[in-house]
Amino acid sequence: MHKTGLSTIGGLVAAIAAIVSTPVAAQQKPPIKIGLITPMTGPLGSYGKIQDIVVKLAVDDINAKGGVNGSLIQLDVGDSQTDPGQAVLLFRRYIGEGYFGAIGPMTGTQWETVSPLANQLNMPSVSINAIKPGITKRPWTIRLMPPDDTLIPEGFKAFLKAYPNVKKVVITADVREASSKAAAEDLAKVAAENGIQVLETVEFSSKSTDLSAAAIQIKSKNPDAILAAAFPAQGMLLAKEFNTQGIDVPVFSTALLWSGPFINMVGDLGKNWHVIGFSTNAEGDPGRTNDALYQSIVKRVFAKADNTIGVPPNLANWSVGYDAILLYADIMKHAGIDGTTDPKKAREMIKDAFMKLKNFDGVYKYAIRDTGDGYIPANILKADVEKKVWIFLPSTN
Incomplete structure (x- = not known):
């Protein structure tokens, strides 16, 4: 109805x-x-x-x-x-x-x-x-x-519910792009509100085709999780570089990534990625x-x-x-x-x-x-790379 x-x-x-x-x-x-x-x-x-x-x-x-x-x-x-x-x-x-x-x-x-x-x-x-x-x-x-003023706080709480051992994070974003910059600021705010330490905000350019420097800098901080404000193209580049650098921690992405085809395009490299969402292909979400x-x-x-x-x-x-x-x-x-x-x-x-x-x-x-x-109440979706679909984390559904 x-x-x-x-x-x-x-x-x-x-x-x-x-x-x-x-x-x-x-x-x-x-x-x-x-x-x-x-x-x-x-x-x-x-x-x-x-x-x-x-x-x-x-x-x-x-x-x-x-x-x-x-x-x-x-x-x-x-x-x-x-x-x-x-x-x-x-x-x-x-x-x-x-x-x-x-x-x-x-x-x-x-x-x-x-x-x-x-x-x-x-x-x-x-x-x-x-x-x-x-x-x-x-x-x-x-x-x-x-918008992010409700999506990020609710989505991040769902993320922390699934990953309670996350205590320190790195934020990565293109702070020269308006939406990404605003999201990075909201991520820093919500981390502080939940008692999570932000080790650093690592910048990248949305026009760049090589994000290896950002990935190396993130790895050096040894975070428990990464909070990303990235459009799909940059999300895929980051996923590739995280894999190259051996970074194996959960990634929380804002809805800038949207959901949809990202999981199809990124493949196995998206195994640690999560995005804010409302539903999946499944019944009864x-x-x-x-x-x-x-x-x-x-x-x-x-x-x-x-x-x-x-x-x-x-x-x-x-x-x-x-x-x-x-x-x-x-x-x-x-x-x-x-x-x-x-x-x-x-x-x-x-x-x-x-x-x-x-x-x-x-x-x-x-x-x-x-x-x-x-x-709409926000929730968190995880990439199921084997089936190439987004799913709700069991602890957040």
């Missing part, structure tokens, strides 16, 4: 049916246009591709029942190439072409650019990936993905509102996926994207919005609903904070 501060809708069938009209009516009205901004090429291309699949599944599910108030949802996907400038161009295009709202862009650096712009130009947008705290700007944007819906998403992603997003694909946190479409559809259904609604009027009504939103039940159960950021 899914639930907002405006409504409660029970059951998988009812959840989809309640936000739709008849297929015949939908064919008689113009579509509702929503834009997805995500990297389909470049270093995060595989992540954008799995996001594209999951978001389109939500659109398909709603449209299969007739759409929203007689209008089908038309999703257009723009390739941000993980470039803030390109994300801005796409966002402006969606505004100019009469889109009712946007989803994305993916990273904190891009969201930090688009969220203020959305407020300047009066265009709703929902973030489903960015994790840097303090960059969601109300009233025109909200973020379903929880904690924190989900609708397990039947989630399992249907997993099954269909498996059917649509190819080797560019990992074999097997790892769903983990990706259903936040599915929920963004459900949220838009629910808001528009209750506001009486359809494809004939003037885009400016539709955007105003969506913005007003954003401001009233207190909770939302989709695949995950969200509380919406005063900052406009969603909250």
